[in-house]
Amino acid sequence: MPEAAADLTIRSQHSPLRDLLPAYEWTRATALIAGICVALWFLWLVDWRHPLPILLPLVLGWLTLFRMRPSAMPLTWAQAGQIEATMLEEGHYSASEDGTGWRRDLEPGNGQSREALEFRAVGDGVELLGPREWLEAVRNHVEWVAEGGVPLGNRADQPFQTHDPDPVPWHAHVPGALIGAIIVPLFLYEMGTGRIAQWGLSGTALAAGRYETIFLYMFEHGSVMHMLMNGAALAAIGGRLANRMGEAPLSWLHFLLLFLMSGLAAAMLFVALHPFGQVPMVGASGALYGLVGLLIRLPASGEALLSLRSARIRRIGWSLVRENIFLFALLALMAWESGGAGGLAWEAHLGGFLFGFFIGPKFLPRPTPRRVSEV
Numbered sequence: 001m002p003e004a005a006a007d008l009t010i011r012s013q014h015s016p017l018r019d020l021l022p023a024y025e026w027t028r029a030t031a032l033i034a035g036i037c038v039a040l041w042f043l044w045l046v047d048w049r050h051p052l053p054i055l056l057p058l059v060l061g062w063l064t065l066f067r068m069r070p071s072a073m074p075l076t077w078a079q080a081g082q083i084e085a086t087m088l089e090e091g092h093y094s095a096s097e098d099g100t101g102w103r104r105d106l107e108p109g110n111g112q113s114r115e116a117l118e119f120r121a122v123g124d125g126v127e128l129l130g131p132r133e134w135l136e137a138v139r140n141h142v143e144w145v146a147e148g149g150v151p152l153g154n155r156a157d158q159p160f161q162t163h164d165p166d167p168v169p170w171h172a173h174v175p176g177a178l179i180g181a182i183i184v185p186l187f188l189y190e191m192g193t194g195r196i197a198q199w200g201l202s203g204t205a206l207a208a209g210r211y212e213t214i215f216l217y218m219f220e221h222g223s224v225m226h227m228l229m230n231g232a233a234l235a236a237i238g239g240r241l242a243n244r245m246g247e248a249p250l251s252w253l254h255f256l257l258l259f260l261m262s263g264l265a266a267a268m269l270f271v272a273l274h275p276f277g278q279v280p281m282v283g284a285s286g287a288l289y290g291l292v293g294l295l296i297r298l299p300a301s302g303e304a305l306l307s308l309r310s311a312r313i314r315r316i317g318w319s320l321v322r323e324n325i326f327l328f329a330l331l332a333l334m335a336w337e338s339g340g341a342g343g344l345a346w347e348a349h350l351g352g353f354l355f356g357f358f359i360g361p362k363f364l365p366r367p368t369p370r371r372v373s374e375v
Helices: 026-045 052-067 077-090 132-146 170-193 203-207 213-219 224-243 250-273 285-295 311-338 346-363
Strands: 070-075 093-095 101-104 116-122 125-131
Touching (some): 077 116, 213 250, 311 346
Antiparallel strands (some): 093 101, 116 125
């Protein structure tokens, strides 16, 4: 009888209340508590007028510890064997003396259990114990290999990394480069004239008859950092996605159409929720989320799309929600401290993502029917 697949759900080894202070050794807990006390003291000195430079490092430090909280993930015996083989191949893990754990040599001489991965037999299966961030890397590795992805192996700096079984050719980066070739010169020109927001989309702009902003907003950005972040995202996913959209140059057209239509869907949802809004929206993020929406539907290899109800898609969806909540809170805090307007257009992110997720597969090439030879 075949072994039932594990659901690969990661759970914390402690209660949610305990994880609010994600330091599980006295030294780290003391350092975190001391950091909180120092931050509160500085805030008291400055009369709470400029909290961001003080709170941001503290929040980032807390997030780093929180992502490494001790967790557990169920596995089948076959999955456990696959992970063990990967550890042996990568060579930067060493087995514990009793043979139940694997320690990564990140901090020589550190004997803390949070720096180790440990197998534990539970019922008919296995539990893998370790820091949550490591378990997420293991889970991504298992799912990617199951879909046809190829392990990289021998990467001491990045354990459990994989790569697409189909190498990305240079021409797959052409549509992303074309978009970048439009965005960068326009940003430099608008920054020089001081009219960065003139292409911004808002209910007020449409009421004034500036309908061109429905498309132009996605090629304008509010700052150099904004442009660089979107450019990095486009470079990271553009080639991978264009490579799965058929043969060039037709795939370039599919990619560009998906980008533009996702940006239009992002604009529609943003305006629908803010029909009388005055703060303009700029940036390619909504269009980029459309690319992301399609990309997560694609398995590592093959033509079949991942099921809408698959556990992996649910996890990615919740991860995107958490990232947007964090960015929204961070940008809102920055706007509040500076006394200006602005923030994260999560409505555009959602509109673009939903378009790419549900409609994006229509931009993929149709499977070529196989010929059947008659004998």
